[in-house]
Amino acid sequence: xxxxxxxxxxxxxxxxxxxxxxxxxxxxxxxxxxxxxxxxxxxxxxxxxxxxxxxxxxxxxxxxxxxxxxxxxxxxxxxxxxxxxxxxxxxxxxxxxxxxxxxxxxxxxxxxxxxxxxxxxxxxxxxxxxxxxxxxxxxxxxxxxxxxxxxxxxxxxxxxxxxxxxxxxxxxxxxxxxxxxxxxxxxxxxxxxxxxxxxxxxxxxxxxxxxxxxxxxxxxxxxxxxxxxxxxxxxxxxxxxxxxxxxxxxxxxxxxxxxxxxxxxxxxxxxxxxxxxxxxxxxxxxxxxxxxxxxxxxxxxxxxxxxxxxxxxxxxxxxxxxxxxxxxxxxxxxxxxxxxxxxxxxxxxxxxxxxxxxxxxxxxxxxxxxxxxxxxxxxxxxx
Ligand SMILES: [Zn+2]
Ligand SMILES: [Zn+2]
Numbered sequence: 001x002x003x004x005x006x007x008x009x010x011x012x013x014x015x016x017x018x019x020x021x022x023x024x025x026x027x028x029x030x031x032x033x034x035x036x037x038x039x040x041x042x043x044x045x046x047x048x049x050x051x052x053x054x055x056x057x058x059x060x061x062x063x064x065x066x067x068x069x070x071x072x073x074x075x076x077x078x079x080x081x082x083x084x085x086x087x088x089x090x091x092x093x094x095x096x097x098x099x100x101x102x103x104x105x106x107x108x109x110x111x112x113x114x115x116x117x118x119x120x121x122x123x124x125x126x127x128x129x130x131x132x133x134x135x136x137x138x139x140x141x142x143x144x145x146x147x148x149x150x151x152x153x154x155x156x157x158x159x160x161x162x163x164x165x166x167x168x169x170x171x172x173x174x175x176x177x178x179x180x181x182x183x184x185x186x187x188x189x190x191x192x193x194x195x196x197x198x199x200x201x202x203x204x205x206x207x208x209x210x211x212x213x214x215x216x217x218x219x220x221x222x223x224x225x226x227x228x229x230x231x232x233x234x235x236x237x238x239x240x241x242x243x244x245x246x247x248x249x250x251x252x253x254x255x256x257x258x259x260x261x262x263x264x265x266x267x268x269x270x271x272x273x274x275x276x277x278x279x280x281x282x283x284x285x286x287x288x289x290x291x292x293x294x295x296x297x298x299x300x301x302x303x304x305x306x307x308x309x310x311x312x313x314x315x316x317x318x319x320x321x322x323x324x325x326x327x328x329x330x331x332x333x334x335x336x337x338x339x340x341x342x343x344x345x346x347x348x349x350x351x352x353x354x355x356x357x358x359x360x361x362x363x364x365x366x367x368x369x370x371x372x373x374x375x376x377x378x379x380x381x382x383x
Contacts, residue, residue: 002106004051004062010102011069015043017095028088034079038072063227063236066103073099103236110231110302112370113315114359121312122342122352126287128266131344132169134158136234136307137190139166140291140344141173142183142267142282149177153264154198155282155291156184156191156346163194167201180263182251184208185293185346186276187215188222188321189242199251206251207261209271212278213254218247222276222321223383229319229373231302238320255280272335274328275317281331283338290340294318295331296363298348302373310348314359316371318347323383325376329367336364 002010018039022032049065050058060068076096083089125131130141137159143152152174158166170179182204185191199206206216214220225238255261259268261282269280272295282291294317300306301318317328339357344350351359363370372379 002102004106007102007106008046008049008051011042011046011049014095014099015039015046018042025088028083028085031079031083031088034075038075042068042072061228062106062108063230066106066236069099069106070103073097073103104233107232107236107303108228108230108374110229110235110300111315111319111373113300113313114363114370116298116312116314116349116351116359118312118349120351120353120355120359122344122350124352125342125344125350126289128284128287129289129342129344130169130173131350132166133310134162134165134193136301137346138344138348138350141170142264142291143174143179145173147174147177150180151177152179153261154179154182154204156293157182157195157198158193159190160193163197163201166194166198178202179204181253181261182206183255183261183269183282184212184216185281185291185295186279187212187246188276188294191294191346192216192246192248196246196248199248204251205253206248207253207255209269209278209280210254211273212276212280213252215245215276215278216247216252217249218245220245223323223378225320226323226373226376226378227320228375228377229302230375231300231319231373232306233304234307234318235302235320241321270334270338272331274324274326274331275322277324279331281335283340288339288341290335290338290343292335292343292345294321294346295328295335296343296360297345298343298351301347307347312349312351314351314363316363316367319373319376322376323378325372325379326382329364329371332360332367332371333364336360 018035022035045068049060073096076092080089080092127144140155222243227238229235266284272281275294299310300313342352
């Protein structure tokens with residue numbers, strides 16, 4: 001984490017080096033124009049930046065500034081490829097890499113959350129539950145291994161491109177049997193990537209909360225991401241993530257109003273909005289197993305490292321994609337009150353043990369301090 005004052009100083013030095021450096025180079029005349037232009041560019045966008053978010057006259061926010069930093073760093077790396085002079089090439093590469101590192105390290109801290117040591121990660125989810133990590137997200141299987149045709153359920157459908165991995169895991173656990181249905185916690189792109197393909201392949205119904213249907217029938221896009229929440233590259237780049245609706249109307253059904261899931265005795269769905277309006281979690285009171293979706297997660301999803309290499313970090317929903325924090329707060333309380341013994345979340349490792357319930361209560365009672373980001377357009381104006 002680089003303080004904004006140091007960041008501003010580094011920008012000034014970078015601009016000066018880029019403008020003055022080429023003037024002292026005797027060879028590599030071809031580099032002078034692009035480097036001078038880059039230097040002037042850095043100076044211009046730095047002068048227009050509100051470094052501490054308190055200069056209303058300056059139009060560039062810090063999250064946008066960092067993307068510009070990353071872009072000029074990448075431009076230097078690209079320029080370096082065509083340079084024959086070894087010293088100049090090394091300097092350009094070093095500067096490019098340094099700029100990318102500064103861009104990444106200047107992200108404001110994301111939600112504080114609660115660290116969860118690896119001893120508390122679940123190793124055994126019980127007979128009727130399994131979890132599969134698909135890149136940055138988890139999917140779950142409800143139903144004992146070897147369950148018959150239409151006798152098990154898939155929860156969520158991974159990032160785009162994960163159909164093969166999900167089908168393979170399903171075949172390993174259930175042979176040629178097809179699921180009774182696909183249950184959705186919500187319709188974000190990283191939870192519905194393989195949905196259409198899987199529903200077609202298995203000819204299976206998809207159950208989701210009615211409030212989530214507009215995003216699953218092509219009618220409505222999710223609200224824009226809030227990259228200003230900070231916490232790392234995932235947040236930074238979140239404005240690029242797809243938020244347009246998919247259309248799986250042909251297979252889509254509403255979850256029954258009474259909390260039941262068709263033909264599935266032991267499980268109930270629980271409305272846990274905030275992250276999305278129709279977000280639900282799934283709960284088995286007998287085994288005290290909870291599938292929380294993104295209502296609470298167990299890794300720092302705002303950072304690229306946290307997303308790719310789950311760390312054990314209990315927090316509220318992924319901050320960049322959460323537009324209603326009041327509802328999200330109430331949802332975490334609701335889940336904490338269940339006092340689960342096993343919990344699988346949309347992102348991060350599954351957790352188990354007595355301390356799980358204590359940690360969930362701690363998150364719920366200190367939601368404002370531990371789950372809220374320092375900044376988000378939706379803290380002022382929920383959507
Ligand atoms: Zn989500
Ligand atoms: Zn998610």
